[in-house]
Amino acid sequence: MDSPNYGKQKVEALQAELECLQKENEALGLMLETMSRKYNVLHQAYIRQESDKRLGHEVPAAASKTSQVFVKTDPGDQSLIVKDGFQWRKYGQKITKDNPSPRAYFKCFMAPGCPVKKKVQRCVEEKSYVVATYDGQHNHDIDSTAAGQPLSSTSIFSPTTSVAFRPTVTLDLNLSGSDVLQDRRNLSSVMHEYSSSNTNNKSIEDYVASLTKDPNFTLALAAAVARSIKTEQPDN
DNA sequence: CGTGTTTGACCGGCGC
DNA sequence: GCGCCGGTCAAACACG
Numbered sequence: 001m002d003s004p005n006y007g008k009q010k011v012e013a014l015q016a017e018l019e020c021l022q023k024e025n026e027a028l029g030l031m032l033e034t035m036s037r038k039y040n041v042l043h044q045a046y047i048r049q050e051s052d053k054r055l056g057h058e059v060p061a062a063a064s065k066t067s068q069v070f071v072k073t074d075p076g077d078q079s080l081i082v083k084d085g086f087q088w089r090k091y092g093q094k095i096t097k098d099n100p101s102p103r104a105y106f107k108c109f110m111a112p113g114c115p116v117k118k119k120v121q122r123c124v125e126e127k128s129y130v131v132a133t134y135d136g137q138h139n140h141d142i143d144s145t146a147a148g149q150p151l152s153s154t155s156i157f158s159p160t161t162s163v164a165f166r167p168t169v170t171l172d173l174n175l176s177g178s179d180v181l182q183d184r185r186n187l188s189s190v191m192h193e194y195s196s197s198n199t200n201n202k203s204i205e206d207y208v209a210s211l212t213k214d215p216n217f218t219l220a221l222a223a224a225v226a227r228s229i230k231t232e233q234p235d236n
Numbered sequence: 237c238g239t240g241t242t243t244g245a246c247c248g249g250c251g252c
Numbered sequence: 253g254c255g256c257c258g259g260t261c262a263a264a265c266a267c268g
Contacts (some may be wrong), residue, residue, distance in 0.1 A: 090241060092260060105259070119259090 008218070067134045072104050086110050086138070088118065111140035194234040 088106035096103050101122035108116040116136040123129040 091262095093242070094258065097257065103258090117259095 026126065030129075032124065064134075069132050069134070071130050071132055072128055084132070086116075096121070101127075108138060111138070114139050 084180055086108050087110045089109045090104055090106050092105040093102050094105070101124065103119055103121040106118045106120065108114040108118075116134065116138050118135065119133040121131055123131050
């Protein structure tokens, strides 16, 4: 068992695992950075709203109707299609200054007069992710039969406030009312609970059940979980 | 031929 | 006032 081949295979396996973890870490770092930026924007907006309230001004509620989700896709797939259970009609596409990838504009047409729009753009730093920004609230229910399974084959991270849509796989990383350090703790807490086999948290089990449907996510997560368990329990 | 997508033109907001 | 940029419109085009 201690043959050179066995050692070589072990090194290769560890290198592959390390590479996998590095990619995972890059993606998580990117999301964290985005969340931090979002938090700063939201915090400034919150401060403005509070000062407006003190001055007796009415605060518009429109700001709370925007959400942003990260969707893991095939990096080679340029379609910018996010299956979220709603029916969207593309009405425009633009190249923006801050991102060489085109931004696509969609309107919801599942119900007449539905005001919801979304913008979909490939993430500038992590090409395997697209960022979908939802604007407005649906005036109708989701039709799961209309557009295939909603988001079940993709990995979703929702770093901001959520609107009334139904992601199957959503890590609620709502930033409002918390600080960045708390979000870091929440993120690591989710990963920790994920790695603990004796958890009684039903929602985590639901997450696992949903995420295991995605082979890519399962593969990457399994490596991360294994690494996490080793770190937590070096004796084992 | 009907429906959905593409893409250039246009418009309005914002910063300088 | 001007220019830049993001968002929207609508005619042309593609496809079933």
